[in-house]
Amino acid sequence: MPMSNVLDEIKKIARDIYETILKKQLPTISMPIRSLKNVTYDRKNGYFELVGKLKERTLTATTIKTFAQTLKMMDLSKQLISEDDIATKREAYYVSKNWGEARFNEQPESDDVMDDIEAMMMVNREQIGFIPGEHGGAVAGALTVIDRDPDTGKDIRIDCTKMGSGAYSVPSSVEHLRFETDAKFVLAIETAGMFERLNKHKYWKKAQCIIISMGGVPTRATRRFLRKLNDENKLPVYVFCDGDFYGYFNIYRTLKVGSGNAAHINKYFCVPNAKYIGITPQDIIDYKLPTHPLKEVDIKRGKDALKNDPFVQDHKEWQKAIKVQTSMKVRAEQQALAKWGLNYVMEKYLPNKLKDQKTWLP
Amino acid sequence: MAADTIAHDMAKKQRDISIAEFFTKNRHLLGFDNKKKALMTTIKEGVDNALDACEEASILPEVNVEVIEMGEDRYKVIIEDNGPGIIKAQIPKIFAKLLYGSKFHKLSQSRGQQGIGISASVMYAQLTTGRPAKITSRIHPDEPANYYELHISTQTNKPSIDKEDTVEWNKEHGTRIELDLEASYSKGNQSIDEYLKETAITNPHVTIIYTNPKAEQLIFPRVTEQMPLKAKEIKPHPYGIELGILMSMLNSTTYTTLQAFLTNEFSRVGAGTAKLICENAALLTNTKPKKMSREMTEALLKGIKNTKIIAPPTDCISPIGAELLEKGLRKEINAELYTTVTRPPEVYRGNPFVVEAGIAYGGDQQGDSSARVMRFANRVPLLYQQGACAITRSIIQTSWRGYGLSQSSGALPYGPLTIVVHIASVWVPFTSESKEAIAHYPEIMKEIKLALQECGRKLASYIKKKKRVNDEFKKRSYIEKYIPHVASALQDLLSLKDSEAEKVKHVLKDSLEMKRGRLETFAVDNPEYDEELAKIGRTGQQEEAEADPVEKKDIKDKKTKQVKQTTLGDAHE
Numbered sequence: 001m002p003m004s005n006v007l008d009e010i011k012k013i014a015r016d017i018y019e020t021i022l023k024k025q026l027p028t029i030s031m032p033i034r035s036l037k038n039v040t041y042d043r044k045n046g047y048f049e050l051v052g053k054l055k056e057r058t059l060t061a062t063t064i065k066t067f068a069q070t071l072k073m074m075d076l077s078k079q080l081i082s083e084d085d086i087a088t089k090r091e092a093y094y095v096s097k098n099w100g101e102a103r104f105n106e107q108p109e110s111d112d113v114m115d116d117i118e119a120m121m122m123v124n125r126e127q128i129g130f131i132p133g134e135h136g137g138a139v140a141g142a143l144t145v146i147d148r149d150p151d152t153g154k155d156i157r158i159d160c161t162k163m164g165s166g167a168y169s170v171p172s173s174v175e176h177l178r179f180e181t182d183a184k185f186v187l188a189i190e191t192a193g194m195f196e197r198l199n200k201h202k203y204w205k206k207a208q209c210i211i212i213s214m215g216g217v218p219t220r221a222t223r224r225f226l227r228k229l230n231d232e233n234k235l236p237v238y239v240f241c242d243g244d245f246y247g248y249f250n251i252y253r254t255l256k257v258g259s260g261n262a263a264h265i266n267k268y269f270c271v272p273n274a275k276y277i278g279i280t281p282q283d284i285i286d287y288k289l290p291t292h293p294l295k296e297v298d299i300k301r302g303k304d305a306l307k308n309d310p311f312v313q314d315h316k317e318w319q320k321a322i323k324v325q326t327s328m329k330v331r332a333e334q335q336a337l338a339k340w341g342l343n344y345v346m347e348k349y350l351p352n353k354l355k356d357q358k359t360w361l362p
Numbered sequence: 363m364a365a366d367t368i369a370h371d372m373a374k375k376q377r378d379i380s381i382a383e384f385f386t387k388n389r390h391l392l393g394f395d396n397k398k399k400a401l402m403t404t405i406k407e408g409v410d411n412a413l414d415a416c417e418e419a420s421i422l423p424e425v426n427v428e429v430i431e432m433g434e435d436r437y438k439v440i441i442e443d444n445g446p447g448i449i450k451a452q453i454p455k456i457f458a459k460l461l462y463g464s465k466f467h468k469l470s471q472s473r474g475q476q477g478i479g480i481s482a483s484v485m486y487a488q489l490t491t492g493r494p495a496k497i498t499s500r501i502h503p504d505e506p507a508n509y510y511e512l513h514i515s516t517q518t519n520k521p522s523i524d525k526e527d528t529v530e531w532n533k534e535h536g537t538r539i540e541l542d543l544e545a546s547y548s549k550g551n552q553s554i555d556e557y558l559k560e561t562a563i564t565n566p567h568v569t570i571i572y573t574n575p576k577a578e579q580l581i582f583p584r585v586t587e588q589m590p591l592k593a594k595e596i597k598p599h600p601y602g603i604e605l606g607i608l609m610s611m612l613n614s615t616t617y618t619t620l621q622a623f624l625t626n627e628f629s630r631v632g633a634g635t636a637k638l639i640c641e642n643a644a645l646l647t648n649t650k651p652k653k654m655s656r657e658m659t660e661a662l663l664k665g666i667k668n669t670k671i672i673a674p675p676t677d678c679i680s681p682i683g684a685e686l687l688e689k690g691l692r693k694e695i696n697a698e699l700y701t702t703v704t705r706p707p708e709v710y711r712g713n714p715f716v717v718e719a720g721i722a723y724g725g726d727q728q729g730d731s732s733a734r735v736m737r738f739a740n741r742v743p744l745l746y747q748q749g750a751c752a753i754t755r756s757i758i759q760t761s762w763r764g765y766g767l768s769q770s771s772g773a774l775p776y777g778p779l780t781i782v783v784h785i786a787s788v789w790v791p792f793t794s795e796s797k798e799a800i801a802h803y804p805e806i807m808k809e810i811k812l813a814l815q816e817c818g819r820k821l822a823s824y825i826k827k828k829k830r831v832n833d834e835f836k837k838r839s840y841i842e843k844y845i846p847h848v849a850s851a852l853q854d855l856l857s858l859k860d861s862e863a864e865k866v867k868h869v870l871k872d873s874l875e876m877k878r879g880r881l882e883t884f885a886v887d888n889p890e891y892d893e894e895l896a897k898i899g900r901t902g903q904q905e906e907a908e909a910d911p912v913e914k915k916d917i918k919d920k921k922t923k924q925v926k927q928t929t930l931g932d933a934h935e
Contacts, residue, residue: 014855021852021866024873061837061874064844071851078855102847 006128009121010078014071028058029070031120036260041310046272048258048310066113068102073113080129086172088131089114115261122264124220126173136170137222138195138213141204142183143168143229148176160210167199167213174225179233186210186229187350188218190241190251190278194334194345203346207354210235217251220262223269226255230271237271238354243279243289244331245301248318248361249309252276257311276361277353281325284332287349290339291330302326315362383516385460385485392482393746393796397435398552400486401545402745403796404439405429405554407479408539409561410742412443413568414472415537419446420589424569429547429554431575436491437545442538447501450508457484457497457539458512458521472593473742481514483541488513490544494524499537507531547575552745558582560736560743563690564682564784585689590741591680596788597629599674600639600666602712609659612651620654620662621647630672642668676707676714681786682741684718691722695780698724698828701820702782705813710805715787717806719813721821724828727778733757733767735774737800738784744798751799753783756810765818766825779821783810841874 020027039048195213241247258266393403416423500507511525562582624636643665702720737744762775853863
């Protein structure tokens, strides 16, 4: 949605509320329910789609505070857009300290209101002027990123093979970036530690690929960045995570098909073609990896995935993996491969996995 | 034989105990333990007598009590009533002979019971100051007012007259007693002030005009012109009788057969029941009462116990009535909720009794303390020995948590409330002669608890209602807190004019309150509440003329409360 339309949309919502109040009625705002219960998965489209269940928030005694905060936040968004400015989630939280009794007490409250507005308007939060505070992923390898100088508008070329011992950092907005690459694939890595190892030994050179550290659940920008590489440069995306339910579903599934929480933007912020090549339950057995016992929360996470996750419900392979791992009652980290030598991961594990598609998960 | 045995020695020491000596040694039994209590007991006995006399003569009582400080620990007490007066010949005996009275030998609900009270005060005054009691009494406007100065002859327990005269008196009829005694006066708990105030609560037909030693005059005006039903005298019920009393009754009766004695001297004994009693006692119905031996009397008592006899009549009890009790409470305590109950009559050991209870909750009362307990027996406030009393025990044994109050185990409930319990009976079982605490008869305690539970249920629903209204108030203030933010956000978003933003505020407030108002019609429905509250205000204004500054402040508070309450009422319409 173009910026001016976003501005119009904000004003339209506000005007509806204003007119409803003048009619002596209590205004209602509605937004999609943000949960896995409100998405479906269709393998053909490849991402979670909203079913369209709406939650309505009518202005009453119990909701008036949140209602006021939502309007205040919309007003902040309007200012940001009109002045072509941005605010991080944290900054938005601090701006609210000016709102008297309507201020937020903790940042999660303001994040929640922000997510509501985003969903209500069916836009990405960057479009309403807010950016996440956290870092984007780190990138290294056979890739040249073409960015723009914010002052002159001239192209800036960034060669990701020449970052030394550092890495290129994915910016909060990636829409304007263009790529030049002769890589054969992209490897998305869960932990910064594993990324460091592969980068130090220039694994990307040997494998002729791009490596990206996600640092846990990838940010939207990192997801979009991967999607563009997949869409525009036709590069396959392989995901390398820890062998546990957090790695499978919070990280890999979110990257591949999106999340329930921000389902309205999944269409653009996921990589449906991504494949899982990381530690699988079978790997734990085949590579005799050192393990840690599954905790209560891990087992619950697995059960939840079986019961509620439309993506898992659509993939028998994942259901089987969950069942196997739950019965094994263990998990294994990426770094567990170091048992066989520090560079075993580059020399044996990754080449083996890349060769044999049967060891992957969809 | 020797006239110097130990027994002879002992005999020399044995002699009559003078009534004065007995009194001095046992003054605590009669309520003269200390100077403060002596003053209280004296006033209490005087007021009890005055009220009993007025009620027996169907006169609306107006009692004037005056306490004047005469010197260190020395006070003059004057009690004056508008009662029927006392005939000349009786005056000395009534005031200057211990154990002389009309009430001990009959069973009817009255304040005095033993005939000790006022003469004990005369005795106390005489022992501590040496001064005589000064009595004035007039029985009719056409008769002169008789004036006596009396003291008790301590050796013989007979009145001794110091002065006798007729005087000018502005009262048509009534009695006035003036005593000088050693005493001490203080305000607060267990004070004369409190005693008289509580008397006013349970005697709404009485006007009391009280001048305390600080020369402050407090007037407790009557709230009803309606005299209490006159208490009827009843004969004893067989179940309540004890061996000694039975023996003396047998001895003094004029009836010549056991059958006639039983049917005529007791209530609820007819010819059939009498025959059954005799049968169960293995005695002949024509036995001569005066010829009954101790063993035969014991057999008779057993026979009575083994015979089913219907309960005594209960119409001899005259309770205050729930409505008047509430009026009395309203007069003295500015509370939000009043609930009172009069239980149906019950019987303990052959004595009929009625329990009444009331609760005044909230308002000006302090919330961070134990409940205040007011105990009454035959309309007389009981101020001492609260812990030993069956009333206190029954309150403690009632579970108040279920009624929305907090209560530690073995303690009184906690909160802004006053609990009133009144027991009316032809014979109130006090734990001692000073009549300060009621004995723990299970029948009485059961009735007290039932009465308290009845009040408790009403209290519980009020407390719940109050909580709901409070929550509602909180919600409303919450709404009002955020309405301006909704308005200012809309103003910024839509570049509204200030007047338009103001309109948003008003309209939104109206719509939200309209919605809540509809919800609220159930939560606050106490149509009586405001009306009754206004009554308190009126009582307050009457008091205002005489009241001291502290009470004036209270009245102001009452008025503000009223205003608040009205606002609440309006909001729900």
